[in-house]
Amino acid sequence: MAKRKPLKLGFSPCPNDTFIFGALALKLIPLHHSYSLFIEDVETLNQRAFKKELDVTKLSFATFAMQTDTYQLLPVGAALGFGCGPLLVARKRELDLSLARIGIPGMMTTAAFLFRIFFPEAQNLICKRYDEIIPALKEGKIEAGLLIHEGRFVYKQEGLICLADLGRLWEKTYGLPIPLGGIFIKRTLPSPLKESVCSDIKESLYFAKNNSEKISDFIRSYAQELDQEVISCHLRTFVNEYTYHLGAKGREAVDLFLELAVKKGLIKVFQKDYFWEACP
Numbered sequence: 263m264a265k266r267k268p269l270k271l272g273f274s275p276c277p278n279d280t281f282i283f284g285a286l287a288l289k290l291i292p293l294h295h296s297y298s299l300f301i302e303d304v305e306t307l308n309q310r311a312f313k314k315e316l317d318v319t320k321l322s323f324a325t326f327a328m329q330t331d332t333y334q335l336l337p338v339g340a341a342l343g344f345g346c347g348p349l350l351v352a353r354k355r356e357l358d359l360s361l362a363r364i365g366i367p368g369m370m371t372t373a374a375f376l377f378r379i380f381f382p383e384a385q386n387l388i389c390k391r392y393d394e395i396i397p398a399l400k401e402g403k404i405e406a407g408l409l410i411h412e413g414r415f416v417y418k419q420e421g422l423i424c425l426a427d428l429g430r431l432w433e434k435t436y437g438l439p440i441p442l443g444g445i446f447i448k449r450t451l452p453s454p455l456k457e458s459v460c461s462d463i464k465e466s467l468y469f470a471k472n473n474s475e476k477i478s479d480f481i482r483s484y485a486q487e488l489d490q491e492v493i494s495c496h497l498r499t500f501v502n503e504y505t506y507h508l509g510a511k512g513r514e515a516v517d518l519f520l521e522l523a524v525k526k527g528l529i530k531v532f533q534k535d536y537f538w539e540a541c542p
Contacts, residue, residue: 348429438515447538
């Protein structure tokens with residue numbers, strides 16, 4: 263039997279993703295497959311999805327909404343929750359969003375989609391890598407910025423103020439956890455392979471839960487902010503019950519997000535069987 267090529271696996275360098283995939287990347291657990299790793303910011307992974315380059319990948323739910331014919335959502339590894347949404351920050355509180363230059367972490371990110379839902383008057387959106395937004399604000403290249411990942415936890419010490427918490431707006435409006443990103447697998451892969459990949463990710467996640475000290479250096483090596491408290495806060499916020507299993511409430515939130523994507527004109531339709539349920 264011919265040896266299967268390594269599966270192309272993409273995830274971001276953010277602590278919640280390196281927490282999930284650390285044991286897999288370091289081969290600290292038995293694996294069903296070999297993997298070629300692509301550790302890149304989520305907007306780069308989003309763009310790769312449109313080219314169908316990766317077999318398994320982290321994606322923003324906004325990008326997934328446009329790729330349900332190519333990828334399916336796995337029940338483990340997702341970033342959903344309460345109190346974890348993107349933050350709109352600026353150097354001053356009085357700001358006309360219809361005129362301001364606003365930095366966003368990629369047009370295809372969930373953060374950008376949420377921002378367009380809640381602030382449709384803002385038109386001057388400037389795409390920047392997520393870790394370039396705070397420096398651009400401090401240098402006056404933009405007047406406001408949308409923060410995700412570690413930036414959410416350090417903006418105050420950079421002299422910035424929060425104008426809006428998009429997660430709280432979502433929660434107040436819909437009463438559901440906010441779906442930010444998830445782990446997705448190509449539809450065309452055989453079902454047994456999907457199950458075993460899901461099992462590898464699940465084992466990696468639970469290894470991290472029970473042996474965090476064994477992957478801490480791996481997490482720190484990719485983290486944008488090296489302060490341990492910032493990393494710990496990031497993990498407490500983004501690794502939660504929905505990460506270990508999406509569950510009924512998580513599914514409801516994703517359903518709503520995809521329906522909103524249709525309603526707001528992001529997509530015309532999405533595949534109803536977007537969720538891969540058969541995970542061991």
